[in-house]
Amino acid sequence: MRLGDDIDDHCSSCQRTTDHSIVSMMGEEVLRTRCRTCNSEHKYRKNKGRRKEMTAQEAFDKVLATMPGMQSEPAKPGRKKK
Numbered sequence: 884m885r886l887g888d889d890i891d892d893h894c895s896s897c898q899r900t901t902d903h904s905i906v907s908m909m910g911e912e913v914l915r916t917r918c919r920t921c922n923s924e925h926k927y928r929k930n931k932g933r934r935k936e937m938t939a940q941e942a943f944d945k946v947l948a949t950m951p952g953m954q955s956e957p958a959k960p961g962r963k964k965k
């Protein structure tokens with residue numbers, strides 16, 4: 884990361900995650916960014932909350948987490964069916 888680099892961040896003006904340019908840094912920390920969509924400059928929010936897109940692995944984990952049957956527990960035998 885260095886000054887002028889592209890970075891994803893949440894823009895409060897656009898109310899979504901947009902492309903930003905880094906305008907201020909302290910060491911390795913990004914301090915301020917400028918939204919490329921509306922050109923407003925603001926403190927870097929570290930893109931908290933949502934991301935622009937999930938990686939395939941994250942999407943996969945999220946699907947798994949919503950499936951109770953995927954906890955690798957074997958089906959219990961002897962369950963009676965009517």
Ligand SMILES: [Zn+2]
Nearest residue numbers: 894897918921
């Ligand atoms: Zn913006």
